[in-house]
Amino acid sequence: MMTGVKAGLVSADVLRREQQELRRHERNNKHLEEESRHSETVFRDKSGRKRDLAQEQLEQRQKAEAQSKRDEQYAKWGKGLAQGRQQQQNVEDAIKEMQKPLARYIDDQDLDQMLREQEREGDPMAEFIKKRKAKENKEKKEKPRYNGPAPPLNRFNIWPGHRWDGVDRSNGFEQQRFARIANKKAVQELAYKWSVEDM
Numbered sequence: 001m002m003t004g005v006k007a008g009l010v011s012a013d014v015l016r017r018e019q020q021e022l023r024r025h026e027r028n029n030k031h032l033e034e035e036s037r038h039s040e041t042v043f044r045d046k047s048g049r050k051r052d053l054a055q056e057q058l059e060q061r062q063k064a065e066a067q068s069k070r071d072e073q074y075a076k077w078g079k080g081l082a083q084g085r086q087q088q089q090n091v092e093d094a095i096k097e098m099q100k101p102l103a104r105y106i107d108d109q110d111l112d113q114m115l116r117e118q119e120r121e122g123d124p125m126a127e128f129i130k131k132r133k134a135k136e137n138k139e140k141k142e143k144p145r146y147n148g149p150a151p152p153l154n155r156f157n158i159w160p161g162h163r164w165d166g167v168d169r170s171n172g173f174e175q176q177r178f179a180r181i182a183n184k185k186a187v188q189e190l191a192y193k194w195s196v197e198d199m
Contacts, residue, residue, distance in 0.1 A: 153178060 010018075043051045076084065104111050119126055146160040152168045155177065160166030 043053060045051050100110070143162050146166060148160070148166065151160050151166040153174070155174055158164055
C-alpha cells in the first residue's frame with residue numbers, strides 16, 4: 001500500500017510491528033518537520049545562487065525614484081523653462097495685484113509706472129523714447145562670454161558661449177588629430193636638428 005504497510009490478510013503481530021515502525025519513523029522526522037515549519041523560503045536565481053529579495057526591492061525602489069526624478073525633470077524641460085518662469089511671474093504679478101486696494105489714487109506708483117509705459121498714438125515724445133530704448137537694447141545685446149576654466153581645444157578655436165557650452169561630446173577624433181599634428185611637428189624638428197648637427 002501507499003502508506004508502507006503490507007496489503008492483504010496480515011496477522012496482528014505484523015500489523016503491530018508495522019505501526020510501531022511507522023510511529024518511530026514519524027518521531028525521527030518530527031524535528032525536521034518543526035525546523036521546516038519556521039524556516040524561510042530560499043529563492044535562487046538561474047545559476048543557483050541565493051537571492052536577497054530585500055536588497056533587490058531596495059534597488060528597484062531606488063531605480064524607480066531615480067527614474068521618476070528623471071521623468072519629472074524631462075517633463076519640466078519639455079514644457080519649456082522660459083514658459084515656466086513666465087507663468088510663475090504671471091502668478092506673482094496676479095498675487096501682487098490682488099493685494100492692492102480696488103480704488104487706486106493719483107499717488108499710486110504702480111499705476112503711474114503702468115501709465116508711463118503705455119504708448120499712445122500721436123505722442124510727440126514716443127519716437128524719441130523708442131530710439132532711446134532701441135539704443136539701450138543694442139548696447140545690452142552683446143553676446144555672453146565664457147568665464148570658466150580653459151575649455152578643451154577644438155579645430156575651430158571656438159570658445160564656449162551662446163553657441164557651445166564647452167562640453168566635449170566628441171568620439172576623440174580631435175584629440176587624435178592634435179596628437180598627430182604635434183607628433184609630426186616633433187618629428188620634423190628632430191629631423192632638422194639631426195641634419196644640421198654637424199654644422
